[in-house]
Amino acid sequence: MAKIAVLERKCTGCSLCVKNCPFSAIDMKDGRPELNAACKVCGICVKTCPEQAIVKLETRVESVDKSKWRDILVFAEVSAGRLHPVGLELIGKARELAEPLDFKVKAVLVGENLKPCAEELRHFGVSEIAVYDDPALSYFRADVYASCVEDYIRFARPSVVLVGATSLGRSLAPRLSTRFHTGLTADCTKLELRENSDLVQIRPAFGGNIMAQIVTENTRPQFATVRYKVMNPPVRSEKAEGNVLFRSLPKAVLESRTSCVSSTPLPPKKSISDAEILVVGGRGLQKEADLSMIRELAALLGGDWATTRPLVEKGWSTNDRQIGLSGRTVRPRLIITCGVSGAIQFTSCMNASDHIVAINTDRSAPIFSVAHIAIVDDLYRVVPELIRMLKEEQA
Amino acid sequence: MNIFVCIKQVPATNKVQVDEKTGVLKRSGVAGKMNPYDLYALETALRLREKHGGTVTVGTMGPPQAQAIIREAYMMGADEGYVFSDRRLGGADVLATGYTLSQAIRSVGDFDLILCGKQTTDGDTAQVGPAIAEYLGIPHAAWVSRLEVRGDGVDAEQQLQDVVETVHMPFPCLVTVEQDIYMPRLPSLKKAREIGDKPVHVQGLESFLDQDESHYGLTGSATQVERIFPPQDDTEHEVWEDGNSAEKLKAVLKRWKFI
Ligand SMILES: Cc1cc2nc3c(=O)[nH]c(=O)nc-3n(C[C@H](O)[C@H](O)[C@H](O)COP(=O)(O)OP(=O)(O)OC[C@H]3O[C@@H](n4cnc5c(N)ncnc54)[C@H](O)[C@@H]3O)c2cc1C
Numbered sequence: 001m002a003k004i005a006v007l008e009r010k011c012t013g014c015s016l017c018v019k020n021c022p023f024s025a026i027d028m029k030d031g032r033p034e035l036n037a038a039c040k041v042c043g044i045c046v047k048t049c050p051e052q053a054i055v056k057l058e059t060r061v062e063s064v065d066k067s068k069w070r071d072i073l074v075f076a077e078v079s080a081g082r083l084h085p086v087g088l089e090l091i092g093k094a095r096e097l098a099e100p101l102d103f104k105v106k107a108v109l110v111g112e113n114l115k116p117c118a119e120e121l122r123h124f125g126v127s128e129i130a131v132y133d134d135p136a137l138s139y140f141r142a143d144v145y146a147s148c149v150e151d152y153i154r155f156a157r158p159s160v161v162l163v164g165a166t167s168l169g170r171s172l173a174p175r176l177s178t179r180f181h182t183g184l185t186a187d188c189t190k191l192e193l194r195e196n197s198d199l200v201q202i203r204p205a206f207g208g209n210i211m212a213q214i215v216t217e218n219t220r221p222q223f224a225t226v227r228y229k230v231m232n233p234p235v236r237s238e239k240a241e242g243n244v245l246f247r248s249l250p251k252a253v254l255e256s257r258t259s260c261v262s263s264t265p266l267p268p269k270k271s272i273s274d275a276e277i278l279v280v281g282g283r284g285l286q287k288e289a290d291l292s293m294i295r296e297l298a299a300l301l302g303g304d305w306a307t308t309r310p311l312v313e314k315g316w317s318t319n320d321r322q323i324g325l326s327g328r329t330v331r332p333r334l335i336i337t338c339g340v341s342g343a344i345q346f347t348s349c350m351n352a353s354d355h356i357v358a359i360n361t362d363r364s365a366p367i368f369s370v371a372h373i374a375i376v377d378d379l380y381r382v383v384p385e386l387i388r389m390l391k392e393e394q395a
Numbered sequence: 396m397n398i399f400v401c402i403k404q405v406p407a408t409n410k411v412q413v414d415e416k417t418g419v420l421k422r423s424g425v426a427g428k429m430n431p432y433d434l435y436a437l438e439t440a441l442r443l444r445e446k447h448g449g450t451v452t453v454g455t456m457g458p459p460q461a462q463a464i465i466r467e468a469y470m471m472g473a474d475e476g477y478v479f480s481d482r483r484l485g486g487a488d489v490l491a492t493g494y495t496l497s498q499a500i501r502s503v504g505d506f507d508l509i510l511c512g513k514q515t516t517d518g519d520t521a522q523v524g525p526a527i528a529e530y531l532g533i534p535h536a537a538w539v540s541r542l543e544v545r546g547d548g549v550d551a552e553q554q555l556q557d558v559v560e561t562v563h564m565p566f567p568c569l570v571t572v573e574q575d576i577y578m579p580r581l582p583s584l585k586k587a588r589e590i591g592d593k594p595v596h597v598q599g600l601e602s603f604l605d606q607d608e609s610h611y612g613l614t615g616s617a618t619q620v621e622r623i624f625p626p627q628d629d630t631e632h633e634v635w636e637d638g639n640s641a642e643k644l645k646a647v648l649k650r651w652k653f654i
């Protein structure tokens with residue numbers, strides 16, 4: 001648990017903290033604030049002190065009673081009024097993990113006008129959906145979003161909390177895990193739950209050159225983020241079940257020093273992560289114009305196209321079309337790579353695809369160890385020929 | 396405006412060694428460089444100083460050899476640089492790193508703005524920045540691709556899933572920057588001559604407000620690395636080497652019902 005301390009050298013004795021404290025936990029003594037036993041370490045005084053004279057210090061609990069922390073909580077991100085699919089994927093994974101331990105799976109929603117999202121979640125086999133629905137939550141502010149999830153965690157005491165590794169999720173999760181003084185593992189690619197409820201978290205390290213297995217043995221809850229398209233989404237059931245629990249927080253807690261200047265919805269951009277079929281060009285392509293071949297094949301198959309990083313660096317393609325650790329993770333039903341060597345930074349973000357076909361002239365290219373069909377051939381022969389045959393067939 | 400930039404020394408190559416027993420990286424002996432993403436944070440700080448005045452302080456938690464990246468930051472134009480180095484700080488995870496840096500920054504002085512890179516190439520979590528902000532009790536914005544000073548604070552543009560949000564945060568606040576914010580300048584030889592052997596401040600735990608060493612390093616970390624292993628390959632595959640591949644591929648795509 002944390003504790004609040006007043007920095008003598010900075011405090012001017014203005015007593016604003018006494019007024020701001022929602023729990024009447026601060027008294028003035030000899031012109032300086034002093035905390036009494038009512039302090040809930042909510043941090044509002046830390047947030048509102050004009051001199052930054054109040055700080056949170058950590059004090060450590062030595063060991064945790066793991067039996068008091070049960071179940072798995074999924075943070076279900078809502079973006080522009082829609083559930084982000086990564087939340088459903090995490091619920092799917094959570095249900096798998098929960099079963100042997102007889103844990104329940106719960107979800108938490110934060111935002112505004114969340115009724116439809118909560119209703120939709122009831123079709124995915126969660127036992128409870130906690131909803132923080134407030135105009136103050138209409139746009140993302142990491143500190144207040146964290147306060148909402150924190151409130152539900154204190155109430156429900158989950159053993160594991162899973163968050164999607166989206167921009168929002170990765171900004172939110174560290175604030176939360178820090179508040180509970182517990183572990184957070186980023187970008188897990190594999191999760192298992194031990195009998196003693198320790199979460200085994202496996203993630204790539206050093207650009208995917210090695211894998212690390214990480215546990216959070218002595219603290220709860222255990223926080224992990226997982227990227228979109230890494231876990232399988234569950235099947236939506238017709239039956240709606242699960243209790244929807246609307247929770248609210250005092251106004252002061254929902255206040256943040258951050259305010260929204262503007263919020264512009266992006267036109268729903270088609271992302272390569274959503275494509276069912278992908279054709280990928282790599283440095284085996286000799287000139288920019290040859291990318292048209294990749295695009296044409298993709299169009300004929302009813303899919304989308306993507307590239308490796310070197311092509312983005314050359315300016316032939318853009319970052320949102322880049323597959324890999326510094327680009328997107330993809331998991332299409334079919335992926336055909338053309339002139340891609342298969343560096344680990346690339347393959348680690350596409351190797352879960354259902355069908356992988358690789359075309360490369362080099363028999364020893366590493367891409368062939370992840371490919372289901374390894375075509376040792378010249379892409380300048382295979383691709384145009386395939387395009388010709390597909391066109392013929394369609395004519 | 397006083398700005399603090401968190402920078403980190405990362406191995407110059409991805410071929411790294413890991414201590415079998417603790418799962419902690421062996422840092423010594425490996426050539427280091429500044430985390431490439433931190434160059435963008437430093438560049439942003441220097442631009443803000445050019446426009447609004449003030450100072451740019453850089454700091455890193457790391458071994459004494461991390462002084463090299465502070466010198467590099469001096470050559471780009473940083474005013475002061477600190478290495479927070481102490482045996483007791485070693486083996487820190489996100490939690491302990493965030494806490495250490497929050498204590499470290501506080502021990503150096505009062506800053507209006509704290510800038511971080513979006514992530515490191517070794518830790519690669521993108522989590523340390525927000526964790527520092529939480530420990531300092533200040534707001535943050537992450538993945539920021541535009542940053543401007545307005546009034547008593549900054550306007551920061553962050554791209555989320557389906558929206559671009561610009562938020563205003565009063566000072567003090569923390570921002571982690573994207574790589575498209577500004578192009579980092581190169582270290583300048585002229586600067587190198589100017590600064591000569593400008594000292595790098597090296598401090599340990601004794602300079603922090605919280606002196607309890609169990610809150611730092613390996614003991615202050617909540618996660619344990621149990622094992623490190625190479626990624627495995629267990630795919631079954633067919634190899635086609637005898638030409639005629641377009642024809643065969645078409646047949647397979649048919650069989651899989653893609654055409
Ligand atoms: C921290 C870090 C992050 C990275 N992130 C990413 C990332 O997100 N995405 C990414 O892609 N890379 C990333 N990389 C770079 C990665 O290591 C590789 O350099 C890159 O993926 C290689 O791209 P490539 O396969 O297109 O090119 P190359 O490695 O040059 O491979 C080209 C291949 O084309 C074959 N070829 C040539 N001509 C033909 C032909 N006519 N027909 C068929 N085959 C042919 C060659 O045999 C060769 O195998 C990252 C690197 C680092 C260090």
Ligand SMILES: Nc1ncnc2c1ncn2[C@@H]1O[C@H](COP(=O)(O)O)[C@@H](O)[C@H]1O
Nearest residue numbers: 401456511512514515518520521522523
């Ligand atoms: N040891 C460190 N010293 C200083 N800054 C750090 C350190 N580790 C991480 N950071 C900062 O936090 C950012 C995110 O790091 P990470 O969470 O490791 O990906 C980096 O870009 C740095 O700005």
